[in-house]
Amino acid sequence: MVESVTSPLVIDTSGEDIQGEIVRIREQGRATLVELPGGVQAWSITDAALLEKLLVDSRVSKDAGQHWPAFVAGQIPPDWPLYLWVAAPNMFTAYGADHRRLRKLVAPAFTARRTEAMRGQVERITNDLLDALAATPAGEIVDLRERFAYPLPIQVISELMGVPESLGPGLRTCVDGIFDTTLTPEQSQANYMEMYRILGELVALRREQPGDDMTSLLISHRDEDEDTQLTEEELVGTLLLVISAGHETTVNLLDQAITALLTRPEVLARLRDGSVKWPELVEETLRFESPVAHLPLRFAVTDIEIDGIRIAQGEAILAGYAGAGRDPRRHGATADEFDPTRDNQSHMAFGYGAHHCLGAPLARLEALVSLPALFERFPAMTLAAPVSELGTVPSFISNGHQHLPVRLGE
Template identity: 70%
Template sequence: MITEPITLDTTGVDTQGEIARLRERGPATLVELPGGVRAWSITDTDLLELLLTDSRVSKDARQHWPAFMNGEVQPDWPLFAWVAVNNMFTAYGADHRRLRKLVAPAFTARRSAALQPQIEAITEELLDTLAAVPAGEVVDLREAFCYRLPIGVISELMGVPDELLPGLRVCADGFFDTTLGPEEAAANYFELYRLLGELVARKRAEPGDDLTSALIAARDDEDGSALAEQELVDTLLLVISAGHETTINLLDQAIVAALSHPEQLKALRAGEVAWPELVEESLRYDTAVVHAPLRFAVEDIEYEDVRIAKGDPIIVCYAAPGRDPKVHGDTAPEFDLTRENKSHMAFGYGVHHCLGAPLARLEANLALPRLFHRFPDLRLAVPAAELPALPSFISNGHASLPVYLTAGE
């Protein structure tokens, strides 16, 4: 058994190649994270399903990660915010159920569907702006479309004032950037909390019809409990970061995949394949989140020839099941809108399955057909293989998405 860990590439330049190398070592293998932290990387779908539904696995570093409990993990660790937050993302057991119950009403399928007119309005406004770009000019579609739609939706949902958005965006980008050094990571962490604290203060003074105000006022009907102050701020952090970054990457990856497979795009435009098939195949093929830090073994866990000891960190590879040959066969590495089985873990699995999944799917299913029908000559300005990757082993997208909108150059 190989015990020397693979150091995860913080630049994200070869995500699928790295996953393949991890998979070759077995269902679980040791990896090294920034700061020399070692964790078990899980790439096997069966083991993922087991661990993500097992009470012997926790996301709460305060209870179950000795290094964190002993003060060895400090805010200058680049991934500190991923384990230090106190919200349903890191909660365990009864705490997780309580926190999820307070947030869930804002993300039901019905509430998401009610946002459709706003999503359509934002989409049309963005497309109108793109249509005004002079012919032959290169446009960064990630910035001009993939980013602006989700951030517009989530900021309206949360009631974020326009003047706070630029700072929150910079901090959210830093949250996912695994190349940040210790000083940069710590500075980003503290600035993010300053901005979120300002948002809470504003909404306390002037509540509105938005999620932030609702979370401030939320009470559990059974015991009357509300979100504690840290839980409130950390829940806002979770909603803002997960609520836009993952959808940006979904739109980004779906556009690149469609433009890279012209015959399949032709079938979509002709109505021979439904647009939701593009969304689901994109989620399988290149999911928005690659590795999600961290979980911790509550007690010793044995699986085949692997022993994950009590207290050991675990990093879940959500991108692995989408191309697991045991699930998708020899065609797993191929993008195919017609494949019958498009199963994936793009929105997580088990009790921590993403509450925002219906909203993300709705945004993509509304926006993508409108984009491709509005710009029938849309094409990449550089080969797909030359698109720059986001500097992250967590977030899976492109740093930019240069395209031509029209036929002429």
């Protein structure tokens, strides 16, 4: 565990005020000691320039098994609410050569060519969801997070991974649990075990009935290609990563973009007259409300000193992507203003450096197909509740609303 004379700021696991908490973290410094569930301490980095340097530094690792003394010593139990974030064996938690090996196996599914080839699939799923929404009785309130923002990316990633419909509801519940940082240790461990049970069922199914999907491809690497050295644990861990990360961030991107437009009619009007482009809207949403607010965890392989900041060997690092997106050192006095026409829309919503998200092009494609289609189909759509009543998902990691109630209009 991190030891310091500085009193750590205790992270609110409910995520009720993510941006307000980031302001409080930033006020204490570019690197601020925070306390996570279970009393685990970490350095929260919300300064964009410092975070960029750390994320490309070879002295920073994501491998808890090698570089987190508390984990190595058995002080981090399997029922710790963030256990899967540091313990699942996949490219997310790998370091060095292991990370490059595992990433190489997944990368072919997310090339520019493969991503563009999925455009028709995204359009089909989008149109099906819009047709279902159009059948809503006039005046009835619908939850767009539940009826649009959530099902679109989960259907896309399920088809990519070869997940049968029968496993979909269970996987959704488990993925929600992974991001829910308010779970008790008992609930967290139960969720962890259920997730692995479902993924084991998926692997068994695709071994027996292989298809043209990524799960079948990974199984073939595991079973046939000795050069990849993909273990069974890494196979399941990789499925866990791709399925979870493959939809949660996009759900929040769509949710936050829709909310931004319904609360800023002047921006929507500029999209319609062409003075603001949809890609600008998407990038500003990613900057303004990063779908992942804080990403656990990284570890100092050795003592690190950067820009007057010292992180000791073995100490944990929490990447504050939402903080970096609104860093006034990077974005100036207007950092907290939503402006799709700003000159600098830089963000780290999809990570940075070696661990930059492979699925970022697919998430952007889903947003750029679905958002214009939604607002074209329902031009009179309005929010059915004040923003203050939308609630937040119970997480300091995932940055989205609990509900997104709207009236679709005539």
